[in-house]
Amino acid sequence: MLLIPAEKRLDWKRPPIVTLGLMLACFLVFVFYQSDDGDKIEQATEAYLASDLMSLEAPVYEDFLQRQIEFEGETDRRIELEQFRELRESGEDHFVAFLLLSDRDFFRYLEYSQDIVWTPRERRLWNEQRLPIEQAYVSKLSSFAFGLIPAEMSLYTLITYQFMHGGWGHIIGNLVMLFLLGFTVEKALGPGRFLIAYLLCGAVAGLTFAAFSWGSSVPLVGASGSISGLMGMYMAIFGLRRIRFFYFLFVYFNYFRAPAIALFPVWLGKELYDYWFAGATGIAYMAHAGGLVAGAALVWLLGKSWLQVREEFFEPEQEEQDARFTSSYAQAMGSLSRMEFEVAQRQFEALYARYPDRPILLEHLYQLAKLRPDLPAYRDRARQLMDDAIARRQPERVIALWQEYLSKGEVHQPLSAKDHNRVLFLSIKHDDLKAAEKAFERLRTAGDQILASEACRLLASEFEKRQMTQKARHYQQLL
Known part of the structure; x- marks a missing residue:
């Protein structure tokens, strides 16, 4: 039976660089370094027979x-x-x-x-x-040169053995599990801390194996101890949260939800049982158990300090966020349809605080504020919507909003000279001199003489460039 946690989806916009790097390193070591082992064994056998x-x-x-x-x-x-x-x-x-x-x-x-x-x-x-x-x-041979041999312990082999593998089936299985677990744990911890924790779990797994095989000359190779550490970190990170697990039994597969930490004793118990009762399978069960415990212990002991999980890690997946937004948005629109404007305003404000990157919400808030043009909220929303239109490079929208505000709210809550000046520059940039002149007139009455003088000089220059002599002379005289 195969049992794998599958709570998070991979975001290729932010790929797990360290996880992919570890996979590549294992693959390159296996293909370009360990590939010579076959020739060395054959040569040794021939020399032995001779x-x-x-x-x-x-x-x-x-x-x-x-x-x-x-x-x-x-x-x-x-x-x-x-x-x-x-x-x-x-x-x-x-x-x-x-x-x-x-x-x-x-x-x-x-x-x-x-x-x-x-x-x-x-x-x-x-x-x-x-x-x-x-x-x-x-x-x-690679396993004897860089594998972990309990009878000949050395510090460097606690790291190097993690990148050695015993065959194609061994490396493929490990790389698949490394990817499935690694991208989630790396997203939770960040690349640097993830790499250190991964290698540390592998080292503890190697020491555990050596402790239970003390004096043995059989080398340990493979990333499975480190990957078990990822499994332990995965369980500890989610703790009591109910997460999805994928299971595969013969030809049947499906998902189920359970508290993450509930599966920790299951995995640990399986490794201990197999160590005592499975017989000689060539699998380092105690290395798996050591890595599993090391990964969970690292998060439990250092989860509030050095190994703290990123805050954004527990944000809902995009599909879930979209579903929540759609439901809340429908409720707010329902309030609008019933003309419950105050309720709708509170609902849209809550949505906008949670989803500030969705312009439709700001549009609704602007339209609701426009119902009371005498209040400062209308001016504030107009400015926000103009800022958003500028950020989205929609000059026509900015000018339209500005003109609409002049007709409805300017008499109650006048815009500042800076607001009019911004519209003036934007209008000139997009060759709408009529709107620029209108913005200049509003700017003159706003009381900022310095901005008015600069704007006047700019208009004179622009009309002169276009050989509109009478207009240019008019603004020169105003200066």
């Missing part, structure tokens, strides 16, 4: 597996022992050599136990032939 190592190591390997089954309780190794014996009996030397080379715990066992399992001559032969193969090929 040596006398198989006759030395194969019998010891059977004894090694048997000891792990009997004395260390690793019953899962029983299947490996049976498969190894079948390969030897069928003469599959190539696969036998691959198994002997790839079992890192066996190699470490040979390093520390060679004095016990071999004679001095055999030890010398092993050191002369096996160690050069290790140094030339095996140690240079």
